[in-house]
Amino acid sequence: MGADQIDRPADLDVVRESYDRVADNYAEMVATTGMGDIRRHPWLKASIDAFADTVRGLGPVLDVGCGPGTVTAYLAERGLDVSGVDLSSRMIENARRLYPHCRFSVSSATDLSLEEASLGGVLGWWSLFNLPRAVLPQVLALFARALKPGGHLITGTHVGDEDAVRTEAYGGVPVRWTTHKWRPERFVALIEQAGLRPVAELRLPADEFSGPGLVVMAERPA
Ligand SMILES: C[S@@+](CC[C@H](N)C(=O)[O-])C[C@H]1O[C@@H](n2cnc3c(N)ncnc32)[C@H](O)[C@@H]1O
Numbered sequence: 001m002g003a004d005q006i007d008r009p010a011d012l013d014v015v016r017e018s019y020d021r022v023a024d025n026y027a028e029m030v031a032t033t034g035m036g037d038i039r040r041h042p043w044l045k046a047s048i049d050a051f052a053d054t055v056r057g058l059g060p061v062l063d064v065g066c067g068p069g070t071v072t073a074y075l076a077e078r079g080l081d082v083s084g085v086d087l088s089s090r091m092i093e094n095a096r097r098l099y100p101h102c103r104f105s106v107s108s109a110t111d112l113s114l115e116e117a118s119l120g121g122v123l124g125w126w127s128l129f130n131l132p133r134a135v136l137p138q139v140l141a142l143f144a145r146a147l148k149p150g151g152h153l154i155t156g157t158h159v160g161d162e163d164a165v166r167t168e169a170y171g172g173v174p175v176r177w178t179t180h181k182w183r184p185e186r187f188v189a190l191i192e193q194a195g196l197r198p199v200a201e202l203r204l205p206a207d208e209f210s211g212p213g214l215v216v217m218a219e220r221p222a
Helices: 012-033 042-055 070-077 089-098 136-146 184-193
Strands: 061-064 082-086 103-106 119-125 147-158 163-169 173-180 197-204 213-219
Touching (some): 042 070, 042 119, 042 147, 042 213, 070 082, 136 147, 147 184, 184 197
Parallel strands (some): 082 103, 119 147
Antiparallel strands (some): 147 213, 163 173
């Protein structure tokens, strides 16, 4: 599975434009409210710490849908060889401004060209929920193939049954995207079907910024 075999989401341009519009507010909210800042969320931080400890020394780590680079920079600080990539060029402008010592690039998860067995770790940290339901398995298969044996994926996503159409986000900015929520067992099954072995799951209740969530860590078997 290479990026050339991944279907292009029909709404990709609209989703990109929407994230470009919210990017400045998003970065501001991370700084001022702690939203998306793992340092202020002990269980999310524990998950990312466990991921970092697990993949350290295995190879490069790619933070797909890195937004303003909060987690990318955290992992770099912890000594990982990490880079971030995001669909939104404005998100990446903010990431580069905030963390000039880190490496960032602009791309959709559906356009990535990743060598087989080239990564020690890959993140889809609250960044895969806009992918249409039929496209997510293709992206997970790309990630699985790109991981070295023993390499790990960590991903967080929104839990539920519905496809929630958003028309505003992050401080009332007009957007147009769909949040595809997943039942945990279905989401974990997709990860298994991609060829990865789930090693940990964390369920999160709704909080002031978000509905219920799920974090899954999975390994490419040796
Ligand atoms: C809720 S933000 C999370 C950002 C970051 N991971 C964090 O935790 O702060 C979702 C991010 O996913 C990105 N995104 C959405 N669809 C994407 C795609 N197809 N490829 C790459 N990034 C995408 C958005 O641009 C946005 O930056």
